Amino acid sequence: MIKNSKYYGKIGDQDTAPNGFHGLMDFVCPTMGYCGSVIDGKPRHVCALLPEFGTVSSDEFVDFLFEAEGIPREHWNDSHRQKIKEAFRKHMGKDEVRAECLDWDR
DSSP states (O other), X not given: OOOOOOOOSSTTOTTTSOSHHHHHHHXXXXXXXXXXXXXXXXXXXXXXXXXXXXXXXXXXXXXXXXXXXXXXXXGOOHHHHHHXXXXXXXXXXXXXXXXXXXXXXX
């Protein structure tokens, strides 16, 4: 189940956006436009693809994000990948985090 977002500050304003998962998702969805999709008639969001345990790197997060959007691997945008990886490091504090940190309730 996808939890509701809780944005702080102005949506898309990285100077006032919160850190952590909320800040990351504030960048990913309203700023970059990766808000999920509908695949085969079913809603799909990156949160539904994240593992419950273990670690997730910025690369893996972007892979899950593009997969949730239904974008074929050969069409993945390298420029967007880099921007999202940078946002991951900025908001999550490092390049790899525990999967439990990628949650709306944190």
